[in-house]
Amino acid sequence: MKDVHERVLWLWKKLGSLRFALFLFLVLAVGCVIGTLVPQGLSERELFSRYGPKTARWLSTLQITDLYHSLWFRALLILLGVNLIACTLQRLPKTMALLRDREEFLDPAKLTKYALHRLMDVPVEFSRVRPLTEGVLREAFGRVHHLHAPADTFSLVAEKGRWSRYMVYVIHVSVLWIFAGALAGSLYGFKGVMNVLEGETTNEVFIPRQRAMMTLPFQVRCNDFDVSFYENGTPKEFRSDVTLLENDAPVLQASIRVNDPITYRGVTLYQASYGAVLKKARVAFSKGGESERFEMALTFGEAAPFGATDRKVQLVDFTEDFSGFGPAVAIATWKEGEQPSGSWILMNHPDFHGNRIQGYHVTVLETERGYYTGLQVKRDPGVPVVLTGFVILLVGLLTTFYVPHKKFYLWAQKNNPGTRVVAAAWSNKKSLAFEKEFQHLCDRLADALDRRKEGK
Amino acid sequence: MNSSVLLGVTTFAYLLATTLYLAGITFHKPRWLPWGTLCAVGTLLVQTAGIALRWKESYDLGFGHAPLSNLYESLVFGSWVLVLIYVVFEKKIGQRALGFVPCGIAFLAMAYASFSPGVVSTIQPLVPALKSNWLIAHVVTCFMGYGAFAISFGLSVAYLWRKKKAERPLSLATNSLIPGSRELDEFNYQMVLFGFFWLSIGIITGSVWANSAWGSYWSWDPKETWSLITWLIYAAVLHARAVRGWRGPRVAWLSVAGFCSVLFTYFGVNFLLSGLHSYATK
Numbered sequence: 001m002k003d004v005h006e007r008v009l010w011l012w013k014k015l016g017s018l019r020f021a022l023f024l025f026l027v028l029a030v031g032c033v034i035g036t037l038v039p040q041g042l043s044e045r046e047l048f049s050r051y052g053p054k055t056a057r058w059l060s061t062l063q064i065t066d067l068y069h070s071l072w073f074r075a076l077l078i079l080l081g082v083n084l085i086a087c088t089l090q091r092l093p094k095t096m097a098l099l100r101d102r103e104e105f106l107d108p109a110k111l112t113k114y115a116l117h118r119l120m121d122v123p124v125e126f127s128r129v130r131p132l133t134e135g136v137l138r139e140a141f142g143r144v145h146h147l148h149a150p151a152d153t154f155s156l157v158a159e160k161g162r163w164s165r166y167m168v169y170v171i172h173v174s175v176l177w178i179f180a181g182a183l184a185g186s187l188y189g190f191k192g193v194m195n196v197l198e199g200e201t202t203n204e205v206f207i208p209r210q211r212a213m214m215t216l217p218f219q220v221r222c223n224d225f226d227v228s229f230y231e232n233g234t235p236k237e238f239r240s241d242v243t244l245l246e247n248d249a250p251v252l253q254a255s256i257r258v259n260d261p262i263t264y265r266g267v268t269l270y271q272a273s274y275g276a277v278l279k280k281a282r283v284a285f286s287k288g289g290e291s292e293r294f295e296m297a298l299t300f301g302e303a304a305p306f307g308a309t310d311r312k313v314q315l316v317d318f319t320e321d322f323s324g325f326g327p328a329v330a331i332a333t334w335k336e337g338e339q340p341s342g343s344w345i346l347m348n349h350p351d352f353h354g355n356r357i358q359g360y361h362v363t364v365l366e367t368e369r370g371y372y373t374g375l376q377v378k379r380d381p382g383v384p385v386v387l388t389g390f391v392i393l394l395v396g397l398l399t400t401f402y403v404p405h406k407k408f409y410l411w412a413q414k415n416n417p418g419t420r421v422v423a424a425a426w427s428n429k430k431s432l433a434f435e436k437e438f439q440h441l442c443d444r445l446a447d448a449l450d451r452r453k454e455g456k
Numbered sequence: 457m458n459s460s461v462l463l464g465v466t467t468f469a470y471l472l473a474t475t476l477y478l479a480g481i482t483f484h485k486p487r488w489l490p491w492g493t494l495c496a497v498g499t500l501l502v503q504t505a506g507i508a509l510r511w512k513e514s515y516d517l518g519f520g521h522a523p524l525s526n527l528y529e530s531l532v533f534g535s536w537v538l539v540l541i542y543v544v545f546e547k548k549i550g551q552r553a554l555g556f557v558p559c560g561i562a563f564l565a566m567a568y569a570s571f572s573p574g575v576v577s578t579i580q581p582l583v584p585a586l587k588s589n590w591l592i593a594h595v596v597t598c599f600m601g602y603g604a605f606a607i608s609f610g611l612s613v614a615y616l617w618r619k620k621k622a623e624r625p626l627s628l629a630t631n632s633l634i635p636g637s638r639e640l641d642e643f644n645y646q647m648v649l650f651g652f653f654w655l656s657i658g659i660i661t662g663s664v665w666a667n668s669a670w671g672s673y674w675s676w677d678p679k680e681t682w683s684l685i686t687w688l689i690y691a692a693v694l695h696a697r698a699v700r701g702w703r704g705p706r707v708a709w710l711s712v713a714g715f716c717s718v719l720f721t722y723f724g725v726n727f728l729l730s731g732l733h734s735y736a737t738k
Contacts, residue, residue, distance in 0.1 A: 018699045022692050029688045036678040036729055068676045182674070191672065230519065230581045237584055258584035259669045270671040376671040386673060390660045397656055401649045432548075 016086030024080045031076065035067040081179055084172045092169055099162055105147050106155040106411045108422045114409075116435060117424035118442045122449040126414035129421065130154055132448045133410055140441055141408065152414040157407065164403035165428070171396035178389035185382030190214065196222035197277060197372045201245065205377045216377070217265060219245040225274055225373040238271050240373040256375065266379050273374030278318035278329055280368040283345075285360040295365065298331075306333050311358070316342065325349060329367075333358055404429040408441070421449065459513055460577065462506030463532060467570050469499035470535070470563035477556035481633045489552040489633075493543070496559055500539050507536060510579065519581035524595040527726065528577045531569035533595065534722075535562035538603035541650075545607065549643060553633040557610030558603075590665035598658030598683075602718050604651030605690070608644050609715035612708035615640040619705060641703055644711055652690045659683050678729040682721040689714040 014020055039050075042065050047056040063070030111117055124132065133156065137144045141158035149155045192205040192214065201221040205214050224241040237257060244252040244264050254262045261270040278300045285307060286293040294307050298315050306313040313333045322328035325346050332342030346352045347364045355362045406427040413420045423445060425438045473495035480488035510523045510532075523529040542558035569575055582591075618637045635643070662680070667673040674680060693710045696702040 018695055021695060025688045025692045025695075029685045032681045032685045032688075035676065036681050036725070040676070232581070234581060235584060236581065237587075259588040261668060261671070268671065270669075272671070378671045380672075383667065383673065387664065390663070394653075394657060394660065397653050401653055 012086060013090070015082055016088075016090040018087075021080075021083050021087065024076060024083060028076055028080065031067065031073055034064060035073075038064050038067070040066060040068070077179070081176060084176055088169055088172050092166075095165060095169075099165060102145070103147065103157065105149065106157075106409055108411045108413070111409055111411055111422045111424040114424035114426060115430075116426070116438045117422065118439075120421040120423070120442075120446055120449065121415065121418060122421060122446070123418040124449045125417075126152065126412065126419045129412050129419045129449060133412070133421070133445055136441070136444050136448050137408065137410065140444075149411075154412055156410040158410075159405075159407050161403050161405040164399050165405050167396050167399040167403070171393060171400060174389050174392035174396055177392065178386050181382035181385030181387075181389055183382070184385060185380040189378070189380040189382065191376070191378045191380075193272065194220065194375050194377055195275070195372045196220055196240075196242070196375065198222050198225055198370050216267060217246075218251065218267075219248075220269070220375070221245060222373050225371045227274065238274060240271055240375065242269070242373075256373075266381070268378050268380075270376040270378070271373070272376040274371060275374065276318075276320050276369045276371055278315060278367055279370050281315060281329060281364055282366040283331070284363045284365055285357075286363070287360050306358075309358075311335050317344075322346060325352075327367075329364060331357055331362065404431070404434060406434065408438075410445075419449075421445070457509075459506045459510035462502055462509060463566070464570060466499055466503040466506055467563065467566040469495060469502060470539070470559050470566055473499055474556050474559040474563055477552070477554075477559060481553050481556070484633065486633055489555070492555050492559070493546060493552055496539055496555060497543055500536065500543060503532070503536050503539075507532060514579045517579055517581075521582045521586075522592050522595075523579075524591060525582055525586055526576065526580065528569050528575050530595065530599070531565045531575070534599045534602060535565040537596075537599045538562050538565075538606050541600070541603045542607055545643075545647070549635075551635050551639075553635065554610055554614055557613075558607055561606050561610075585669055588665060588669060590661055590668075594658060594661040594665055597654050597661055601651045601653075601655030601658050602722065604647050604654060605686075605711075605715050605718045608647035608651060608711050611640050611644040611647060612711040612715075615644065615708045616705060616712075637704070641707065644708065645697060648690055648693050648711060648714075652687075652694060655683070655687055655690070659687060678725045679721065682717065682725050686714060686717040686721050689717050 038059065042050070044056075044060070047059060047065060050056075051059060059065055063072065067073055112119065122129070134144055137156060137158045141160050143158070145157045145159070147155040147157060190205075190207055191209070192207040194202060194205045196202055199222070201219050203216040203219040205216055206212075207214055221243045222240055223243060226237075226239045226241075228236045228239075230236050240256045242254060242256060242262075243250050244254075252262070252264055256262055256269055256271045258271045261268050263269075280297065280299050282295060282297050284293060284295045296304065296307070296313070298304055298313065300315045300318070303312045303314045305311075311333045312335075313331060315329055316332045317330035318327070320327055322344055326348035328344045328346050330342060330344050332340040334340035341358075343354060343357050343362075345355045345357075345362045345364055347367070349355070350363045404427045406425065409422075409424045409426075411422045423442050425434070425441075427434045473492050476488060476495055477492035480486065480492060507523055510529075511520070514520045514523065524533055538558050539562050542555065546552055546555065570577065614634055615637055618634065618640065622637070634640075659680075662683070663673040666675065666680075689710065693707055693714060696710070697707050
């Protein structure tokens with residue numbers, strides 16, 4: 001039984017150890033490197049054609065194609081969290097004990113061994129030294145502690161920045177806090193996309209991670225989508241003018257731009273993409289030169305009788321750019337009860353020999369297009385948590401790095417005539433600035449106690 | 457007078473400063489080093505004027521924005537921050553012998569920006585994704601970090617070089633102008649602290665910006681991920697040094713590794729990996 005207890009204790013110590021933290025930093029860094037070198041989110045087919053079947057199997061078994069969401073990467077992050085908690089629980093009590101432990105008396109022999117110390121024999125009478133030095137130290141440190149001292153001596157300790165010793169734990173807690181925010185976001189939030197045609201209204205959002213649709217508690221109508229360009233042709237602004245509706249009543253009218261999202265009922269809408277759709281097209285079909293030719297006005301997605309034949313025809317797909325050949329429309333024809341057949345028709349290349357359906361040469365004469373705006377839709381209740389975590393992290397770093405914990409000791413003894421004073425100082429951040437500060441403070445003390453000084 | 461003239465002068469003036477510093481320690485002439493400092497500070501002022509002028513010129517073109525929007529502008533700004541941090545640091549520590557490292561890196565950055573055919577130096581309008589007040593905060597803070605890490609790299613290399621020299625007692629103190637290894641170690645630690653703080657702000661401002669531009673404060677974009685890798689390496693340096701009391705070569709090598717990671721975050725990600733930060737490639 002004791003054996004088990006010892007083992008648990010050993011494990012707990014190891015989990016909170018610095019060695020383990022460094023190990024986790026290293027493994028996480030290596031994991032991240034792999035994640036940036038292997039393209040993420042490839043489909044199984046892309047993976048096969050890129051790496052071959054053997055490597056592809058390894059990559060998907062180790063979940064390297066979705067590394068940052070893989071079990072082992074999450075496990076590493078959880079371990080980092082455990083390490084932070086264990087380390088804090090193990091070290092914080094020690095730090096607290098260390099800082100609570102204040103010295104009960106001062107030993108002048110020890111003080112003169114400090115790297116920063118100064119011995120002063122001053123002519124001022126002992127009884128006057130105390131109020132004089134206290135005044136100077138109060139000005140510099142705010143508060144001064146008196147220690148027990150034998151008759152004809154006194155000891156003072158002044159301290160600053162003790163709290164900064166705790167800030168390293170604040171940093172650790174802030175990282176855990178950020179993790180908690182991220183967890184809350186992934187548990188209670190969602191992220192998806194919605195494409196809204198100009199003039200249309202929808203509340204359907206596609207969630208790629210779950211490959212599922214979800215319904216928003218409000219509707220989004222796209223009134224207008226607009227791209228503007230600079231003179232050199234690069235895009236200047238993408239803007240969607242939208243109206244949000246609840247129960248068909250408008251509740252919010254706004255413009256969504258890149259870098260300028262809108263938030264309604266905790267759901268944020270971002271300008272993410274845009275695209276064109278085909279609404280209507282006038283198409284000419286000809287056979288044998290111009291011997292047989294007819295034109296049709298087709299509406300996207302609606303079947304129509306194919307000329308004088310017993311077949312039907314329909315615009316089934318549209319793309320703005322077909323393999324670099326510009327816009328193309330897919331047209332299909334079929335007989336009732338048969339498999340449809342069809343082809344992509346290149347709109348800007350009317351003489352292309354592949355613009356052919358059922359022996360007819362097909363030319364697109366005129367199109368009516370519409371634009372849709374691609375909005376990213378997100379709800380992430382963890383964001384405020386993460387943001388406060390960021391602020392706390394920065395405050396923690398700044399104070400841990402740059403606020404020193406410093407202590408100033410002063411011991412004085414009645415001398416005949418005058419007084420002997422020993423001053424010494426310590427800081428957890430040894431720096432030239434602190435040394436200067438100490439010398440300056442000693443100069444001020446010496447000034448206050450008449451200018452006679454000796455020693456370092 | 458336009459900004460490209462000033463920035464062209466800057467490029468060669470950094471070369472001059474590097475030469476002065478380097479000549480000072482090579483020929484063991486400590487009196488030459490202040491001329492290196494003078495040259496570096498003068499160049500910094502010219503470069504400041506160049507950057508300010510470029511900023512103004514973008515407004516004259518009708519699409520004003522801070523000159524921090526593409527590879528060229530970030531290289532110019534990066535070298536400016538690097539030398540600025542170094543000059544302040546030099547004043548603080550009162551040692552000039554290592555000035556050739558930051559000035560040399562600044563020269564290389566400026567030369568690459570000016571002469572590489574792949575780097576577009578014309579002023580371009582901002583793409584919609586960059587139109588944000590976060591642009592300045594994000595780029596400035598990141599480059600404060602990068603600049604500090606570049607100096608830390610120089611200090612670490614100097615440290616390792618010193619250690620190696622010390623192993624061969626016959627090669628006497630030809631390098632006595634360069635600070636001792638204990639000092640170098642301490643300076644390096646100060647620089648890593650400084651860089652780590654700014655890199656943290658850089659990542660955080662980027663994250664807050666991404667939250668309003670891309671809809672997610674963290675999306676494992678290669679640039680983000682590599683900045684995290686850099687952060688982890690320097691976090692390891694700080695922990696190892698603070699808690700385990702590591703000193704010396706191991707910390708120096710880790711700092712060198714950290715700077716390699718910085719370089720990859722800055723260049724490697726742009727050229728070798730695709731991602732959301734692609735506007736920084738030209």
